[in-house]
Amino acid sequence: MTTNNPTLDLSDTIAQDLPYLRRYARALTGSQRTGDNYAAATLEAILQEPSIFQRDAEPKVALFNAFHRIWSTAGAPTADTEDPRTRMESAALDHMAGLTSNTREALLLSTIEGFSFENVGKIMGIDASEASGLVDIAIAEMERSMAGKVMIIEDEAIIAMDIHSIVSEMGHQITGIARTRSSAVDLGAKDKPDLILADIQLADNSSGIDAVNDILGQFGDIPVIFITAFPERLLTGDKPEPAFMIAKPYSEEQVRSAVSQAMFFASTESLKEA
Structure with a gap:
């Protein structure tokens, strides 16, 4: 007798793309610890409320979209400036806050994770042309920064x-x-x-x-x-x-x-x- 378990099926679907979500989260935050915390929060949110994982989308797109919702809801991450391990990270995050909103997300999704502009748009809730424009802005702003x-x-x-x-x-x-x-x-x-x-x-x-x-x-x-x-x-x-x-x-x-x-x-x- 076979028992269908939607939670187990969802876990299997997510598992193969999880290493790439961690990579993206770490690059976005500049920290293994902070990035992994955001990835873990995304998984917990999906398990608690499976509807945030869009079943009609490609699994990797759905996973990254769920992450983007968590990231956007939480706002820009902050680091403990009293902790020497995160003091420099905090300065970098302050620097990041000065960039045009959503540009780094679009840049990482497109260039590092290899999503098409159409899928970047699906993940971020924007259209493909806006995603392309955000990437152009990100490249220009970041290459001027340092x-x-x-x-x-x-x-x-x-x-x-x-x-x-x-x-x-x-x-x-x-x-x-x-x-x-x-x-x-x-x-x-x-x-x-x-x-x-x-x-x-x-x-x-x-x-x-x-x-x-x-x-x-x-x-x-x-x-x-x-x-x-x-x-x-x-x-x-x-x-x-x-x-x-x-x-x-x-x-x-x-x-x-x-x-x-x-x-x-x-x-x-x-x-x-x-």
Whole structure:
């Protein structure tokens, strides 16, 4: 005898898209902790009131739409300015509040999560043309907001030079390209970066995650973007995960968006491999 359980069916539907919701929430807030809290609040709301999950929409669109409702209802997130772990995050959130409303949401949904403008509109409750316009505004506002020094940790020469070109054209200075953990640590010691872009598997089989943690151990909080062909290693939910992650193959728009987002935030939680 088969028993149909709508709650279990809904949980199964959501589960496959949950890692991407966490990624989006973290990039939106610049924090693993805050982003995960918003994702968890979304799941709790769906379980308590299943009607907020639009069954007639694509499952991923419905999940992100439910998140957007929670996010919009809660208003802009705030951080505890008395806690040194969140003081810099709070400053970034204050900066974010000065941007045109909803632009960062539209930018992340379009470029990082890969939603069409039509689906961005469905998630945010606007039409596709308005979603496209918000993305254009976000790119212009965020690229004007900050320029800095960027380190690239990448062992594939063609990819490294492509990232170098994209980031340089945005107005940032590249401190150098490192292919191994040890060379990345040496490069960081010579010229402290404002942002790190890192692969997780390097030329000598060393770890980009370890390289990043070594550098953060020297300097403390520096925003980090992981660009990797192995996103499943970072989106497990079982260990600390990055606020900013791009899967290979990437697009120029994804890199530009992630760099602009990451430059907004001055704190990154260090990662440890299991």
